[in-house]
Amino acid sequence: GAVVSQHPSRVICKSGTSVKIECRSLDFQATTMFWYRQFPKKSLMLMATSNEGSKATYEQGVEKDKFLINHASLTLSTLTVTSAHPEDSSFYICSADTGGSYNEQFFGPGTRLTVL
Amino acid sequence: AQSVTQLDSQVPVFEEAPVELRCNYSSSVSVYLFWYVQYPNQGLQLLLKYLSGSTLVESINGFEAEFNKSQTSFHLRKPSVHISDTAEYFCAVRYPNTGNQFYFGTGTSLTVIP
Numbered sequence: 001g002a003v004v005s006q007h008p009s010r011v012i013c014k015s016g017t018s019v020k021i022e023c024r025s026l027d028f029q030a031t032t033m034f035w036y037r038q039f040p041k042k043s044l045m046l047m048a049t050s051n052e053g054s055k056a057t058y059e060q061g062v063e064k065d066k067f068l069i070n071h072a073s074l075t076l077s078t079l080t081v082t083s084a085h086p087e088d089s090s091f092y093i094c095s096a097d098t099g100g101s102y103n104e105q106f107f108g109p110g111t112r113l114t115v116l
Numbered sequence: 117a118q119s120v121t122q123l124d125s126q127v128p129v130f131e132e133a134p135v136e137l138r139c140n141y142s143s144s145v146s147v148y149l150f151w152y153v154q155y156p157n158q159g160l161q162l163l164l165k166y167l168s169g170s171t172l173v174e175s176i177n178g179f180e181a182e183f184n185k186s187q188t189s190f191h192l193r194k195p196s197v198h199i200s201d202t203a204e205y206f207c208a209v210r211y212p213n214t215g216n217q218f219y220f221g222t223g224t225s226l227t228v229i230p
Contacts, residue, residue, distance in 0.1 A: 006159075034218075043206065043222045044160075093159050095218075105218060107152070109159040 002028045004096045006108035013084055014116055021079045021111045023094030029074035030096035034105065035067075038091040050077045084115045120209050122221035129197055130229050137192040137224045139181075139207030149190040150208040150218070151181055160206065166190065177201075202228045 003026040013019050023033055031052050036044040048069050049057045056069035066088075068080040077096075081088050091112055095105040119142045129135045141147060148167050152160040164175040171183040181192045190207060207221040 043220045046217065049217070091157075095160075104162075104165070106162070107160040110157070112157065 002026075002096070002098055002106045004030075004094065004106045004108040006092075006094055006111050008111060009109060010112045010114075012114045012116065015085050016083055019081045019084055019113060021081075021092055021094075021113075023077045023079070023096070023108050025075045025096040025106075028096070028098055030077075031074060031099060032097040033071060033077040034095045034097070035069060035077075035079050036093045036095070038093060038110075044093060047079075081113065084113070086115045089113055089115045120207055120219050120221040122205075122207055122224050124224050125222065126225045126227070128227045128229055131199055132196045134195050135193065135197050135201075135226065137205050137207075137226065139190045139192065139221055141188050141190065141207075141209045141219075143188070143211065146212055148210045148212060149181075149183060150210070151175075151179070151190070151192050152206045152208060154204040154206065154223075156203075163192070163205070197226075197228045199228050199230060202226060 005024045007022045033050040035047045050071040052071045058064045071077040093110045095107045121140045123138045150165045151163040166183045174180045208218045
């Protein structure tokens, strides 16, 4: 299947700093990428839908100025957590849409963010 | 609202015993159904999917799921589990006529006991 990578896999930062997480589709072009947040022992919560070359669409309750998404190319989307606080600590997962009739999504391995 | 229900949050089962993880979705319109597995501190891996055709789908590691339209269910089964099957399992549904968004269940934690 298609491969999606995320970098970094883990990041620890101080409160107030910004953190950028990259999501790449390695062997296919993804016109659409999705960003999810997963709390411990909870399901995935869709944060936003990222479309190449246009503004991301955020789900209700997600602060767009807090979680900046840039989908600069067909293989790269970035999520920047601005002025991170301890409550932003979480597991962030991206997925990429392969397009086509069935629009299957492939998921990245996730990024564990810990804000001290 | 569209939703996916996984009735069991935790399922302990002895090694080599059969297991069923339940999944129900809210709508009976055209759907695509997926099961994903997540190992600790890892992302989601696709286990199997139903898009069309045969209602019984199988994975390479012995899991299978059956799409039941009348019961709006997509339960996951395995006749004999292994220790390595211990993981979190998520059911997901996508409605092809309403965009690309996936709706995930809350997950079922499968623990295989030696």
